[in-house]
């Protein structure tokens with residue numbers, strides 16, 4: 001399920017469902033869930049173990065917030081629906097709205113894809129700024145209490161009715177306390193304790209798929225000249241398990257990110273960082289790293305594996321509980337999907353709340369399964385182009401990867417294919433849209449007399465594009 005086939009947010013669909021809902025975890029998934037709960041509960045309490053910053057700031061509880069975050073179209077549109085004016089607020093705070101193919105060099109399969117005919121706008125900002133804008137817009141809802149410094153210790157549960165009744169947590173003053181709730185939402189990310197809790201309380205636990213990709217990120221911020229707005233992305237490939245991106249953000253900066261896969265350690269020290277970038281098949285990133293002032297030193301982040309928990313297949317699950325965001329599935333971050341999937345999960349919650357609380361958990365998990373299927377197919381599917389990726393491989397992955405590789409090579413000079421690819425990458429359309437006969441024809445049609453595609457040879461030299 002993608003943006004194309006999930007109904008958009010509509011606050012008129014929301015029934016009144018109770019006095020209080022508690023959201024555990026105040027990152028993107030928790031904040032988005034809280035937004036849709038506003039339509040059905042008198043009071044929504046978001047409990048987050050970090051203090052909530054009053055300015056854009058990376059947080060210890062979600063350490064990936066110091067790394068670059070792209071916001072895909074599915075996330076941007078959904079956040080705009082939840083918080084009208086979201087995009088303007090990001091731009092007023094210094095974020096940029098750019099076109100993903102006209103303002104960016106996107107290098108994949110041995111060449112840069114050509115511009116799409118259609119506009120493919122996207123917002124660019126640091127992760128702390130995206131999160132800050134969401135948080136500040138949520139504060140405008142009088143139903144919501146954002147309580148930072150509150151560490152949730154466990155769920156309160158009525159064993160007889162198999163229903164959650166609230167949560168137990170250590171509050172801002174270090175006191176242990178309980179809070180009753182009609183609905184509890186677990187948005188605690190990859191470290192979610194719900195599976196352990198289920199096991200301890202005699203419930204079945206979800207099966208887990210783990211796909212090991214062993215990515216390291218290393219990121220610095222550098223100054224960006226005032227008249228330059230674009231960016232660059234270089235996708236890793238099997239013969240070069242190193243990728244990179246240079247993303248424009250607020251405050252006249254670029255975030256420069258190096259990615260190493262399967263044991264390739266993205267470097268932390270400055271000179272090796274630059275040398276890594278200079279060895280990439282495009283020269284923009286290495287050149288800018290040498291020319292521009294560095295605003296920060298590098299921060300590193302290891303991401304061992306994509307993880308997916310199959311809550312939808314459980315035959316017993318406590319009433320009054322749902323799990324959302326990375327706590328259900330977290331994907332290789334190279335594909336920039338997590339915040340968008342978190343927003344779509346909240347949209348799924350909105351639609352399922354419309355049908356009331358009875359059977360909410362299983363209904364919600366079935367719907368999020370369909371959302372995660374699409375994102376998982378793109379991220380995890382693509383990870384299997386690397387021989388060393390281990391884990392359950394979705395059916396048809398190798399064939400599909402070969403097809404998409406060919407499509408991308410053809411997109412080096414066919415903007416219709418660039419557009420088709422980006423609609424899928426941005427979680428707007430299903431991956432099956434790439435199998436539409438009009439697309440398949442363009443991927444396989446003979447091209448008499450055309451020169452060998454630049455894609456066939458990585459040593460081809462390119463203009464710098466800026």
Ligand SMILES: Cc1cc2nc3c(=O)[nH]c(=O)nc-3n(C[C@H](O)[C@H](O)[C@H](O)COP(=O)(O)OP(=O)(O)OC[C@H]3O[C@@H](n4cnc5c(N)ncnc54)[C@H](O)[C@@H]3O)c2cc1C
Nearest residue numbers: 025027029049061064069070152189325326333336338339
């Ligand atoms: C290196 C990296 C780069 C990424 N890049 C992108 C990108 O480009 N684009 C994109 O869309 N996504 C990206 N992601 C994914 C994105 O960060 C997440 O998908 C997104 O933050 C949604 O996650 P979440 O809210 O479910 O969980 P998290 O962001 O992990 O948040 C969980 C929250 O729960 C809190 N918490 C945990 N336990 C408790 C407790 N017991 N009590 C109270 N609070 C608790 C934590 O403090 C934290 O704030 C990236 C991830 C990584 C690791």
